Amino acid sequence: MSGTELKSGLLAALLADDGFRPEEPKTLEDTQLxxxxxxxxxxxxxxxxxxxxxxxxxxxxxxxxxxxxxxxxxxxxxxxxxxxxxxxxxxxxxxxxxxxxxxxxxxxxxxxxxxxAPVSLDDYITSVEAQSVRNETPKEEDLRRAFEGLSVEPGMFDRLGPAVNSGAGLFLYGAPGNGKTTLAKRITACYGQEIWIPRTVVEDGQFIKLFDAAFHETVDQEENSIIKNDNFDHRWVKIQRPTVVVGGELTMDSLEIRFDPINNICEAPLQMKSNCGSLLIDDFGRQRMQPQELLNRWIVPLENRVDYLALPNGKKIQVPFEQLIIFSTNLEPSDLTDDAFLRRIPYKIEVEDASHEEFHKLFQIFTKQFGCRYDEESVTHLIDKHYTPNKRPLRRCQPRDLLTQIRNYCVYKGFPMEMRPEYFDLVVGSYFTVVAGND
Structure with missing residues (x-):
């Protein structure tokens, strides 16, 4: 593609006052189709x-x-x-x-x-480079805004901030029930603004569907402007920066272009759908594939920020690998992979158990959601009687879980929802019997 063609086409979008915005094509040549x-x-x-x-x-x-x-x-x-x-x-x-x-x-x-109509692969690559998370520099206030409504201990912001700014990758590890997945899902919001993606990309006659309503949340074009401006390329759609979350269902096939032999149409892989956002591999180490398989597949993309994908006709294409990769796991990162891969994931952040102060704060947050009054003495009773003697860790999921059981008991008995020491005594037996293996 010549420099003249780029300037008259998509690259003009890079010069817009409000950042990247695909300009409406005036001629067929502008579409690169x-x-x-x-x-x-x-x-x-x-x-x-x-x-x-x-x-x-x-x-x-x-x-x-x-x-x-x-x-x-x-x-x-x-x-x-x-x-x-x-x-x-x-x-x-x-x-x-x-x-x-x-x-x-x-x-x-x-x-x-x-x-x-699709967008050419060259135009797609240009758009990803212009909107990459690595172009963003989130500050502490951006992190606090993104995690608003969550109980996050102050030191966590200072650990997450540099990782988010790197745009490279991180491990979130620690015991189950401490909010690793919840934290990871909020991280993309640190980058703030929306992005533009093509509905479909074409290369060498192969149509690759990129927009996926399961992962991409569209933004109303009139939301942020008083005067409607339709003068953009409608082959593109404006979305919130994506957070693509996959867990135990992840397979190697999801990381390759998938071809439908009946319709002869391709589907973009997960890492392509997460470009300019975050890709969360949740509960890493519990997938059907071996962790080393995934890590071997991604060693080159993590190093070079590009991925190589095969089209159905056998042609290899190079696409951007421009997202924040987050591995959330209950296991130690060193138990999952070797040093060579760990070097390419520069940040390893442990999400630790809650402190007594944070445990109280979590109850304060959740009592508002449950519509009852927070009672400090009841929480102190809970900790002193059911946690400290048993050396039971304070997990961040437990205030919500215990309040849920209290609510269910109160509904059954026809009592008003309240935090009372005797209610905690009643529900902890059934709750911790079920999850005793996590103590």
Missing amino acids: SATLVESIILKLYLNIGSMSGRKTAEHICLPFGVVEGLLTSLRTRQLITHCGSAPLNDYTYTLTDQGRTRAQTYMHSCSYFGP
């Missing part, structure tokens, strides 16, 4: 829909009508589509001719995709 590719999407669209106006066609494939109009004229001149009625604003309704239907069926056999 071939006429044949866009025409194939239009023909497959008509094959599935039947007929559609020119403007509705442009809206469906997320390109300006000014770009699509010339393609419709060309398709009609070549007798692949024809007018079948008029439409508002000097527009027409189009449908396939017999010749066009044959051509569309050929395209469908090759690939059934007829959604929004």
Whole structure:
């Protein structure tokens, strides 16, 4: 791609006052797509829909009508589509001719995709580099904002802050029930602003679906502006920086481009969906694969910030590996992997048990959620009778869990929800019997 093409196309977005923003293409050349590719999407669209106006066609494939109009004229001149009625604003309704239907069926056999026009891989790479978490410099106030509503001991901010700024990777480790997953899910919010991602990426004729509603939360374009501004490339969608969370279901296949042989459409791997955000490997060490398998797969991407993926046709492509990788585990990091990998995950942060003061604070937070009054004497009784004599650790999940059991008891008995020493005496037996293995 030439420098001139970049300046006239996507790279202009980098010069916008509000950061990266994909500018609306004025010509087909601005899209970095071939006429044949866009025409194939239009023909497959008509094959599935039947007929559609020119403007509705442009809206469906997320390109300006000014770009699509010339393609419709060309398709009609070549007798692949024809007018079948008029439409508002000097527009027409189009449908396939017999010749066009044959051509569309050929395209469908090759690939059934007829959604929004894709974005070229080169443009996608440019966007990731412009919006990488490594370009951000979160300060202490950003961390405190991101963790608002959670009980976080002050020293944790100073340990997390440098790790978040590195954008490289970290282990969160420690005993179960201390909020590692909760902390990890909040980290992405430290980076603040939203990002733009393509709905679909194309390379070498292969369509790779990137936008995933399971991981990507869209942002209303009018939320942050008084005057509506539609002058952006609608092939892209504005989302909150993603936090992709995977646990025991993670397999090696999820880290590769997945190909649907029925529709001939590809799905982006998890690390690609998490670009410019965070990828949390929860409960690391409990996956069906061996930890070393995953670590071997990611040694090069973690070092070079790029990943190499195979397309269904065998071609290898290079894509950015630009996210904060977070491993959350109940195990010691050194028990999971070797020194070579640990060097590439520069931060290892232990999430320790709560202090007495923090344990009280957690009860204060959760009593508000349960709609009852906080009683300091009841919590002191709980600690003195059921924790200290048994050398039982104060886990951060326990205030919520114990209050849940008290609420259930009060509902059953028809009592008002209250914190009372005798209620704690009642519920700790059943609670700690179940989780005795974690004591």
